[in-house]
Amino acid sequence: MTDEALRDRWLDHATRTLSTSGRRAGAARTAIIEVLAREGQCLLTAQELLDRLGPRGSYSSVYRTLEELFGLGLLHRMSGRDGIARYEIADPERHHHHLIDETSGTAHPFTDDELERVIHAAAERLGVTLTGHEVVIRGRPSVQASHKRD
Ligand SMILES: [Zn+2]
Known part of the structure; x- marks a missing residue:
């Protein structure tokens, strides 16, 4: 979309x-x-x-x-x-990360504020000024998630 x-x-x-x-x-x-x-x-x-x-x-x-x-x-x-x-x-104002569903190979964009906080804190501990980062999460729908509606 x-x-x-x-x-x-x-x-x-x-x-x-x-x-x-x-x-x-x-x-x-x-x-x-x-x-x-x-x-x-x-x-x-x-x-x-x-x-x-x-x-x-x-x-x-x-x-x-x-x-x-x-x-x-x-x-x-x-x-x-x-x-x-x-x-x-490359959006000058925002960015997103990617979740790859390994059962289909499709990529889904996602944002996660908690993840951003953790990455900024890690950069600080590493002693660098953050200029960019990208995260790819790979996975399969978990059993719990697929049975949630049962
Ligand atoms: Zn994307």
Whole structure:
């Protein structure tokens, strides 16, 4: 599902970042950025992006643009166990983590305030200023959870 506020916030942020970096905007890149803002809010592969672009996209423009946006900090990248890189837009205001359901392989975004507190405290103990973190939880639905409704 598309979060429209996030879409607009990221589009604005991406446009400003790209123009201050002095890069020339092309039609292919503009189309890719528009699709990413809507459909790249959680993990998307280059192939899925290409499929959504249809005739407006090409392998070379997709790979070039993903690298460029990643290099500018506008995207997060995660490598799955299948070795395929997945991208999502980097929200300047918020972030989420991923729960991978190992029975289906699907990733679900989640946020957890307690987890954030623990990570910030750990960074402090390690003596670093936190600049980023990512958490992936893998699991199967627990027996208790699946019998809860019985
Ligand atoms: Zn995500």
